Amino acid sequence: MKINFQNTTIILILLFVFQLSFSQKKGETIGTETVNVVKPYSPTISDAFKVKENPSLDDTGNQPKETIKYSILSVPVASTFTPSKGKAECVDKSKQERLFSNYATVGVGNYGTLNAELFVTHDLGNNDFVSGMFRHHSSQGGIKDVELNDEFYDTALNVGYGANYRDMSWNVDLGYQNQIYNWYGLPMEFGSALVPQDRFNLINGINSGHTYNTITLGGNLDFTESVFSKVDTKFTHFSDNFSSSENRFYIKPTFKVDVMERSINTNIIVDHVSGTFENNYFKDNTEALKYSFTNFGIEPSFVVNENDWTLELGAGLFYSLDSENSSNKLFLYPKVNASYKLVGDLMIFYTGVNGGLEQNSYADFVTQNPFLSPTLAIAPTNNQYTVFAGLKGKLANNISYNLTGSYLNEKNKALFKSNDYTQEAVNEDYAFGNSFNVVYQDVRTFRFYGELKADFSENVSFGINGTFNSYKNDGNLEAWNLPSMKLSSNLDVNITKKLYAGINVFYVGERKDMQSNLDLAGGPVITTLKSYFDANAHAGYKFSDRLTFFLKLNNIGNQAYEKWLNYPVQGFQVLGGANYKFDF
Numbered sequence: 001m002k003i004n005f006q007n008t009t010i011i012l013i014l015l016f017v018f019q020l021s022f023s024q025k026k027g028e029t030i031g032t033e034t035v036n037v038v039k040p041y042s043p044t045i046s047d048a049f050k051v052k053e054n055p056s057l058d059d060t061g062n063q064p065k066e067t068i069k070y071s072i073l074s075v076p077v078a079s080t081f082t083p084s085k086g087k088a089e090c091v092d093k094s095k096q097e098r099l100f101s102n103y104a105t106v107g108v109g110n111y112g113t114l115n116a117e118l119f120v121t122h123d124l125g126n127n128d129f130v131s132g133m134f135r136h137h138s139s140q141g142g143i144k145d146v147e148l149n150d151e152f153y154d155t156a157l158n159v160g161y162g163a164n165y166r167d168m169s170w171n172v173d174l175g176y177q178n179q180i181y182n183w184y185g186l187p188m189e190f191g192s193a194l195v196p197q198d199r200f201n202l203i204n205g206i207n208s209g210h211t212y213n214t215i216t217l218g219g220n221l222d223f224t225e226s227v228f229s230k231v232d233t234k235f236t237h238f239s240d241n242f243s244s245s246e247n248r249f250y251i252k253p254t255f256k257v258d259v260m261e262r263s264i265n266t267n268i269i270v271d272h273v274s275g276t277f278e279n280n281y282f283k284d285n286t287e288a289l290k291y292s293f294t295n296f297g298i299e300p301s302f303v304v305n306e307n308d309w310t311l312e313l314g315a316g317l318f319y320s321l322d323s324e325n326s327s328n329k330l331f332l333y334p335k336v337n338a339s340y341k342l343v344g345d346l347m348i349f350y351t352g353v354n355g356g357l358e359q360n361s362y363a364d365f366v367t368q369n370p371f372l373s374p375t376l377a378i379a380p381t382n383n384q385y386t387v388f389a390g391l392k393g394k395l396a397n398n399i400s401y402n403l404t405g406s407y408l409n410e411k412n413k414a415l416f417k418s419n420d421y422t423q424e425a426v427n428e429d430y431a432f433g434n435s436f437n438v439v440y441q442d443v444r445t446f447r448f449y450g451e452l453k454a455d456f457s458e459n460v461s462f463g464i465n466g467t468f469n470s471y472k473n474d475g476n477l478e479a480w481n482l483p484s485m486k487l488s489s490n491l492d493v494n495i496t497k498k499l500y501a502g503i504n505v506f507y508v509g510e511r512k513d514m515q516s517n518l519d520l521a522g523g524p525v526i527t528t529l530k531s532y533f534d535a536n537a538h539a540g541y542k543f544s545d546r547l548t549f550f551l552k553l554n555n556i557g558n559q560a561y562e563k564w565l566n567y568p569v570q571g572f573q574v575l576g577g578a579n580y581k582f583d584f
Contacts (some may be wrong), residue, residue: 006572020156046228072291088576095115096428097547100581107550107577111570112151112579117579122584131160141182142568144560148184148434152370155179168226172219181370182208185566187515190433191423207429211241212366229254229265238275238363246362248276262302265314271296271359273378281375281419281437283428291378292323295357301335308341318357320380331357334385343393351389358383360414365438369416371564372434373428380410381440382450388578390449399454408445414438415480418515418565420524429488434566445481459494478512478526485509486533501539513565548579 036417101122106116114136121131134157141150155178162171191199216233233251256263274292279285301314314335321328333355340349358381365372388405421433443579449466466487471479490504509531516524534556540550554573 011129028530032061061076063261075362094423100546100583101445102583103579103581105577105579107213107552107575108574109552109575111132111142111573112138113327113575114138115575119583126435127163127165127312129164133158139570141184143568146184146568147186148206149182149568151180151182151183153180166224168221168223170219170422171222173216175214175216177212177214177216179212179214179366179370181212183210183371183430183432184208184373185434185564185568187421187433187517189517192421193224193519201267202423206434208434211432212359212370213239214363227255227257229256236361236363238361238366240374242278243278246273247269247359248273248359248363251358262304264300264302265300267297267299269295269299269318271295271297273361275362275378277376278466281373281377281431289375289377290324293359293380294321294323295319295355295359295380296321298547299335310339312352316356317359318355322435331382331385332463333357345394347393349389349391353385353387355385356383365414365416369436369564371434371436371567372416373419373437376438377440378438379412380412381413381438384409384411398456401453402449402451403448404449406445406447406449408443408447410443410445412440413443414440415443415482416564418513419516420516436564439480441477441479442474443482444472445479446472461492462487462490478514481513481529483509483531484512498542500542502535503535503537505533505535515565516531527565529562529565530564533557534559534561537568546581549577550579551576 010065026191028183032330038545102120103117104119105117107113107117109115116134116136118134119132121130135358136153136155138153138155139151141152143150156175157177158175161170162174186203191202192204197353199384215237218232220233221228221231231251233265234247236248238246238248248271250269252270253268254265255268256265258264261377272292272294275290277289280289297318298317299314299316301312303314304311312335316331316335317331318331318332319328320331321516334353335355337352337354339348341347342349342405342563360378362376362378367375374576385568386406387575388404388406390402392400394400416436417437417439418436419433419435420429421427421431423432448468449465450464453461453463455461461474464487467485469482469484471477471482484505487507488504489506490502492500510527511529513529514526515523534555537553537556539547539551542548552573552575554575555571558572560568560571
């Protein structure tokens, strides 16, 4: 053992000395050496050697398996265990609300207000259907400090027939509407120069009522497998009780064709309007006022989708034929729209420039302002271009927003302006400063629009939006009756499964109007209509799937604001009623 230990020690000392002799000395550097690669390494796979015959097995050590036989001895065992039967767990299914095809609504309120609607539809077969709708809204008036009758009636009846097929659908509608309004907005200083009895007699002699009648016949076709996508057409006959009459007809087919692997969508527009007014406002002419315009238009465009970009390129070409004045004009408009997803659906940038030729009509003007005199000049509006850009998207899954800035350049824009007046008893009933005319001006508008919508839950929804305008006209003219600001907000809440409520408020900024009393030498007076705020609320109770009771409160602040010059609105209004849904 001692000899082995000594030998081992000697061997370890020699290895240590040998290692030191080959170690790098202090200050020495390792030299470099260039290695030339004559041929790069390129491995190859050769065929594997395969055994061509099966190996022989030496089974001498394997013993044959023994056959084993089993026998089972059955012994009865007494058992008192009874397994319980399994039961499937039930899943609570929410009751699906039944949908009805027909409904009837009736409501009554103060100011002698009656509001009624009836809608019915019935399937005649697998594809055909027939429908009808009746609407009535009236009030017996009673606005504070109004000296003329201020009641109104609005009644409409529509019937329709249509069919739905696999590759197309169509329907045709026939309608009639009767409207009765009153020119109740006399100027505040009206008759101030007359003795009280003469003023009383003059006002009592004014029959402020006027009537509008509308007959419509229209239809549309929608195609799923055709060059034509859809076709819309409508004929409207509009008249009043002052022998005014207007006819309008338009047809607007839309079709799609493929050119060089691009789908080109094309809108065709043929829009004709013509009519007559018995005389002008001052009745100083002997011929009726006539107008007749036919607009022909074509708007081709195609859409390019590239990653997050969507681009629509197109143009509009319109030809306007003025038959009464033998004047024809050609218009060319841009139609370019683009959008880009900056952050998916959370933020989308969009921009564009569009234009078009807008066909104006007596019927459309009355829809906006029912207190017009039957002495209008009718002409189309040339919207040369509207340039816009904005952002839209989502702040969260249930909150969306939209911000838009735009610039509009409109030629021959239609504006409502109060008529001048005298206090002569021989005047027409609309010529006492209680009606409006249509004037045309070139208006350029800077506009900003913002909107926010939120669905806080399935039972609570909220929305707010605002529009801010800055108008610029040629000369010193004002943008008559156009507000510089409009704000609106609404909140709807489902309190329980049967009870719901909501509120909406809106604000309209100041507007300008101008009117002259021609009996005085002072000349026209520009009036600023005050801004106004209005709040409305509603509530309802679902008594059953069919029957719902409702309550509506309008103008809760009871403000006598003027929507139009000299036309105060009704104060605080209450309307209550019921809605009943049914099937045949």
